[in-house]
Amino acid sequence: MTEVLVNDTEPVEHALSQGQRSLWLLHTMAPGSSAYNAGGAGRFRPGPDLPVLTRAVRAVVRRHDMLRSVFVENDGVVRRIVRDEREHARLRVVDLGDADDGELHRAVTAASREPYDLSGRGAFRAVLLRRPHDAVLLLGTHHIASDATSQWLIWRDLMDAYEAYAGSGRGPLWYPAHTGYHDHVAREEDLVASPRGARMREYWRSVTDGADAVQLPLDRPRPAAPSYHGRTVARRVPAPLTRAVREAAARAGVSPFAHLIGAFQVLLHRYTGQHDFTLVCPASTRRRQSAEVVGYFVNPITVRARFGPATPVTEVIAEAAGQLRGGMARAACPYEHGAFRVSMTMVPADRLGGRMQQVYDHEVEVGGRLLSYFEVPHLEGQCDLSVEVTEGADTLTVAFRYDTDLFEPATIEAMLGHFLTLTEDAARRPHEPAGRLAMVAADERERLLALGGAR
Structure with missing residues (x-):
């Protein structure tokens, strides 16, 4: 292995993928929105060595050209321009003094929600918010x-x-990259123009024709133009329920995600009364040759749910599993899915294995410091409701990200509680009709019945 060094003397231009072009359009519609702000945060105890961290950030930006790219539109054509890392490897440091944990979390959240100037400073930021001891x-x-x-x-x-x-003072030894995001864009363009791509688009038409997007009941009227303002309600799933979901999925011969999306479809059916609807699952289009590339490797796939008067939960889950398999096999080809208002995705925290999973589940030592995962909101307000399930080694975390123009926080809190209760009952009684699954815990049901004078 050799240390990777990049010395760009001239900016390099690249075309965008279809997904990136869609995101650019959304950005131009609401440039001040944080709906498409992604990223993550970690807590160092004690705080990191600042010169060492500055060099580390610069090395990462040098390694991944997407982090030193800007996006510029000329004559209706958007291009990605890769610049020298010295223009984009700045580490911003914010001293918070003796701020308490609440103030720290608010400061990190505010930094995460700052809008991006994609044509100026680019699409990456590194911010260190420090206190005396962390x-x-x-x-x-x-x-x-x-x-x-x-x-x-x-x-x-x-x-x-x-x-x-921090150790030797020398840079990391990384394998040189033999491919880049521009290679992915070229492969996508070839697929779209091919007979195989045409067959994939025909499959998507067969899934979506005749179905309506799911329409959740709203707390407030939909505004004429979306503001893309959102918030997140998240809960760590209790360990017994995590085990129950995995065991039920194994018995049914499906993935835990198929079990969860089946339960979510039941929840949507119960909330809306719709019997035939679609929702979207963002799916990875990343292939082995792009395993080390930073970029946007996502295409949404459409999953359709159909409910009869007594459709059992097993049937809903099995159908969801089959559609997920069929959709993933065709996810590489982008298609016109139209506007969608509800989505669900699952993120395995162990996708890179080793210490990355340990950071999420516990903490690890990095250069003489302890590093642990720090929850930060991201991707809020993209649609009416987006559900993200993060899977750790022994845990599941469910986040409901919602449009604050449409929903009150209490509504989403209740919906998340209903989802977890329904998921537990689906694992325990998978052969029950979808309409008979419990959505509230037994003690809450008793309270509601008492309020209604039903006993």
Whole structure:
């Protein structure tokens, strides 16, 4: 292995993928929105060595050209322009003094929600918010430049670089990259123009024709133009329920995500009364040759749910599993899915294995410091409701991200509680009709019945 060095003397221009072009359009519609702000944060105890961290950030930006890219539109054509890392490898440091944990979390959240100037400063930021005895590092991106795997890649490489500079003082030894995001764009263009791509688009038409997007009941009227303002309600799933979901999925011969999306479809059916509807699942289009590339490798796939008067939960879950398999096999081809208002995705925290999962589940030592995961809101307000399930080694975390123009916080809190209760009952009684699954706990049901004078 050799240390990767990049010395760009002239900016390099690249075309955008179809997904990136869609994100650019959304950005131009609401440039001040944080709906497509991605990224993650980690807490260092004690705070990191500032010169070492500065060098580590610079090394990561040098390694991944997407992090030193800007996006510029000329004559209706948007191009990605790769610049020298010295223009984009700045580490911003914010001293918070003796701020308490609440103030720290608010400061990190505010930094994560700052809008991106994609044509000026680019789609990446590194912010260190420090107190006397610890500090939180935010590594943020606009979604146009990254996906979930990219976030783990950025953090993995940051950890490697920090340890290298803290130890020997020399840079990390990384394998040189033999492919880049521009190669992915070229492969996508070839697929779209091919007979195989045409067959994939025909499949998507067969899924979506005749179905309506799910329409949740709203707390407030939909505004004429969306503001893309959102918030998140998240809960760590209790360990017994996590085990129950995994065991039920194994018995049914499906993935835990198929079980969860089936339960979510039941919840949507119960909330809306719709019997035939679609929702969207963002799916990775990343292939082996792009395993080390930071970029936006995502295409949404459509999953359709149909409910009869007594459709059993097993049938809903089995159908969801089949559609997920069929959709993933065709996810590489982008298609016109139209506007969607509800989505669901699952992010395995162990996708890179080793220390990355340990950071999420516990903490690890990095260059003489302890580093642990720090929850930070991201990707809020993209649609009416987006559900993200993060899977750790022994845990599941469910986040409901919602449009604050449409919903009150109490509504989403209740909906998340209903989802977890329904998921538990689906694992326990999978052969029951979907309409008979419990959505509230037994004690809450008793209270509601008492309020209604039903006993």
